[in-house]
Amino acid sequence: MPYYRSVGEIPRKRHTQFRDPDGRLYAEELMGVEGFSSDSALLYHRHLPTAIVDAVAVPDAEAGERATVANHPLKPRHFRTPDLKWESPADVDAVQGRRLLFGNGDVAICYVAATTASPLYRNAAGDELLYVQGGSGVVETVYGALPVGDGDYVVIPTSCTYRVVPEGDDPLRLLVLEARGHIGPPRRYLAAKGQFLEHSPYCERDQRGPTTPMLADGTDVDVYVRHQAGVTRYTYAHHPFDVVGWDGCLYPWAFNIRDFEPITGRVHQPPPVHQTFEGPNFVVCSFCPRKVDYHPLAVPVPYNHANVDSDELMFYVGGNYEARKGSGIGLGSLSLHPSGFTHGPQPGAVEAALGVDYFDETAVMVDTFRPLALGEAASACEDPRYAWSWSRRGPDR
Numbered sequence: 001m002p003y004y005r006s007v008g009e010i011p012r013k014r015h016t017q018f019r020d021p022d023g024r025l026y027a028e029e030l031m032g033v034e035g036f037s038s039d040s041a042l043l044y045h046r047h048l049p050t051a052i053v054d055a056v057a058v059p060d061a062e063a064g065e066r067a068t069v070a071n072h073p074l075k076p077r078h079f080r081t082p083d084l085k086w087e088s089p090a091d092v093d094a095v096q097g098r099r100l101l102f103g104n105g106d107v108a109i110c111y112v113a114a115t116t117a118s119p120l121y122r123n124a125a126g127d128e129l130l131y132v133q134g135g136s137g138v139v140e141t142v143y144g145a146l147p148v149g150d151g152d153y154v155v156i157p158t159s160c161t162y163r164v165v166p167e168g169d170d171p172l173r174l175l176v177l178e179a180r181g182h183i184g185p186p187r188r189y190l191a192a193k194g195q196f197l198e199h200s201p202y203c204e205r206d207q208r209g210p211t212t213p214m215l216a217d218g219t220d221v222d223v224y225v226r227h228q229a230g231v232t233r234y235t236y237a238h239h240p241f242d243v244v245g246w247d248g249c250l251y252p253w254a255f256n257i258r259d260f261e262p263i264t265g266r267v268h269q270p271p272p273v274h275q276t277f278e279g280p281n282f283v284v285c286s287f288c289p290r291k292v293d294y295h296p297l298a299v300p301v302p303y304n305h306a307n308v309d310s311d312e313l314m315f316y317v318g319g320n321y322e323a324r325k326g327s328g329i330g331l332g333s334l335s336l337h338p339s340g341f342t343h344g345p346q347p348g349a350v351e352a353a354l355g356v357d358y359f360d361e362t363a364v365m366v367d368t369f370r371p372l373a374l375g376e377a378a379s380a381c382e383d384p385r386y387a388w389s390w391s392r393r394g395p396d397r
């Protein structure tokens, strides 16, 4: 629920005649969530946003492998995204090249190292959240463009047509969350009318939205639409980036993890202080470089914990993660600590952290309230020894 925004040209009154310089009417489109009962935007198109000339079901093989296997036997797991390889690394895009790491009925969690521009795309089944682990690029949307780089979260509303264009020599590395619903700031950070409250670790000044219209010409333009039954490729009579102006409270926005202001305490603070977003049956938290617990006898790393009602996925993106020292976890690693398994710091991490007053660590955590199953990409980059890293011996040694 970002704030009201107005970009480009719009008529003074909604639902009134609005014409181009040649006298032709623009086509008004309402993009609204929850029927007509929640946030929305009004967009003004040069062409009819309804004019499709073809609709084709994309074969599953082309749409990406989405099968999963249960985390069974139930284990804590470690995955190294730097080990993920693509057949043609110079020709990977952020839509068709994304690979499924984990999924359940609420969210699919994918990863991609994108090197080339994606096709036009939208997700009709829910919002998407991109986290930029590295590289830079532009997320071009029907609302305008968002330049993005290292540490950016990008919230893309359901049914927002967009494409991702990497820039520079390095791949644009993205963790992609495809939700089956809407993603936004936690409700408890917001006043009744939606303003961020004083205790929120970020606020409106940290959010970035499109600033100018995104206009492109073209006819017979393909758009890939992910929906609950699969992926359909529409061909539009005219390029969808034809919006001369829009206004409202529903649009894509970005927020950099470095703008998240950590909440600290004399003793260890629980993960909800790091919460950044909430989605349907999941939350996203940002662990940022911070002063740590300053009670004279504080234990700065977490206590062992049984996350009874959630699977806890941690993506390690910067610095050194003190509690995981000795586990094999490095930058680009993902740990999965499922419900039913008590997890905590690796042996020696508590003692090593005593007296430390600053942690240089950055991690993105996704806690899901239903178990995560493992996708193709998880199997391709798993470190099978992790489950035994607390005892330092496993069944074979």
Ligand SMILES: [Fe+2]
Residues within 6 Å of the ligand: 302, 305, 312, 337, 343
């Ligand atoms: Fe944990």
